[in-house]
Amino acid sequence: MSLRHAGAVLALGLCLTGTPAQADNIVKAPQNDRELAVAAGKAQASLSEFLKTAIPPAPGTGGHAVKVPLRQGGVTEWVWINGLTLKGADTVAGSLGNTPAIVKGFTPGQTIEVKRSEIVDWIYEKNGRMAGGYSVCVLIGRQKGAAGIAELKAAGFACD
Template sequence: MRLPLPLTVFVVLAFASQLGITQQRDENEIVFVGERDPEMVAAIRQARAGLDEFLKLAEKPPTGVSDLKLKVMVSDQNGTEHFWVSPFQSVGDKFEGTLANEPRVVRSVRNGQLIAFTRGEISDWGYVRNGRQVGSFTVCVLLRKVPKEQAEYYRKNHGFDC
């Protein structure tokens, strides 16, 4: 399936297996968002502004912090998707980590694959602190774009406060 260029796929949440949640809803829900969507552009900007602080925290996570993840943009001839990557590590001035979502548009990567990426390809970050989500700015935008019942499900079952 080839998507028009202005569409970008954002994965709502796909850490079901890592979080121990197995409901079908958590498997790999996606939302299509225009790449120029003002809320999404602002969320990515906010995430990138806090990236240094997040990476410092990720070097030595304090007690109560878990599930550290980066959201990374991957493009190929089929389109662009943003995937969660966890675990991840810095390698010099680049990063590598395990893709934690099943691709829906992009065909050059697969779930569970180790990928290398640059800082410029990072579009979000997040972690869990004492059961509550921190960061995940793009997810907060997506929760405003899905049906209320669906958004409430994620807030209740995954600790989102947005």
């Protein structure tokens, strides 16, 4: 599965509210979701290595993106940004990769800046295989069960 074929996977946003639910490419989850917190911890633990691969993009890699929060009125929607650059030691900037469904006032391609500590996931393609995507594994596992996880693993995702 390349990034060109993973549109539905990468478009998965996460809107944190009080109750789990899903519609289209939006997955609602409680703010204290344990599995997503573990996934974010894995992404944070390996973020420095990812950024070395992403900025500038290492040979044979592409589609580098990070999942970041957009907040509005007590709601947090998680979106992907790509075309990454560093702004100082602890800020990452990139272009918004999808249209937020809940949080308004943002458009695809808009530059978003976030602190490294706010990044909850990262993803890229290397020689036709995927890397990262820890939250993707959690969310697809919830939607499609073992079959979804098997598909992601076959594409190179490290779903545990």
